[in-house]
Amino acid sequence: MNAPLPRGVCPPLAVPEAPPRFEAEERQPPRLLVSVRDAAEALQAAAAGAAIIDAKEPALGALGAVPAEELQRIVRALRAAGHGQPVSATIGDGPWDEAALEARVRATAACGVQWVKVGAGPGEARSVVALGRLQARLRAEQTAAEAAGPARPLPDWLGLVPVLLADEGLESCRLNAARAGGFPAVMLDTADKRGGSLLARRPLAELQAFVQTVQAHGAWAGLAGSLRTEDLPALRSLAPDLLGFRGAACAAGRSGTLDGTRVAALRAALG
C-alpha cells in the first residue's frame, strides 16, 4: 500500500500508459469557440460559423476581460443581427478572494452572457472549489426564479466555466475540484501564449485523460491554448466538446484583428 500523502500535497494527474480508446463517432464534432475583443469581431466570428462567441481582450493577457460596455455591445450586436450563438466572457486574471470573485461573476453575467469563464492556475484547486460553491448558489437562484413563475424573469445565463491553465501540466486536485463542481463545461488553456500550442506542450494522453474525466462527469470538455489548424486531426481524435481559438483566427497573431476567412476555415476543418 502507498504511504499517505502529507497534507497539502497534490499528486500529478494519473495518465493511463495506453490511453483508452474513445468512441469518437458517438459524439458530434467539437464546437468552435472563437475569442473576440469587440462587437465587429463578434459579428465576423458568428457569420463565419463559430458556435460560441467568447469575449476576451487579448492585449490584457490570456484571460483578459472585455470592458462591460463593450461586452453589452457584443451581446446586443449579435442578437440584433439574428445570431443566437451563446456568448461566454472571462472576468480577467485573478487571483480573486471569494467576495470579489462573486461580484465580478455577477457583473459579467449581468451583461447578458451565457457562460462566465474563470481562470485557475497551478495550485489553485481551492479557487475552483469556491467557484463550485458559487455555481451551486447561482443555480439555486435560477431554480427559485423558475419556481416563482414568469412574473420573475430568469437570469439570461447558464453557468460558470473554470479555465484550468496547464502550461506545465494539471494536478489531480484541480481537475477533481473542476469535475465535482457541477459546471456546464471545463476548459484547459495556456497562460503563456509564447510557449506554443497546448498540443506541443502537453502529452496527448494527458489531454485525453482531461477530456474523458470531464465528460464522464457530464460536463463539456474544452481545449485551447495557441491551437493551430495543423493540430486539428490530433485534437479531433481526443473528441473534446469545444475547441477554443484566438491566435489562429487572426491574421497577425492573437492581439491582431480577427480574420473571418480563418474562422470559416477552422469551422470547415472541424467538420
Ligand SMILES: O=C[C@H](O)COP(=O)(O)O
Ligand atoms: O479561449 C480561447 C482562447 O482565447 C484561445 O486563445 P489562443 O488561441 O490565442 O491561445
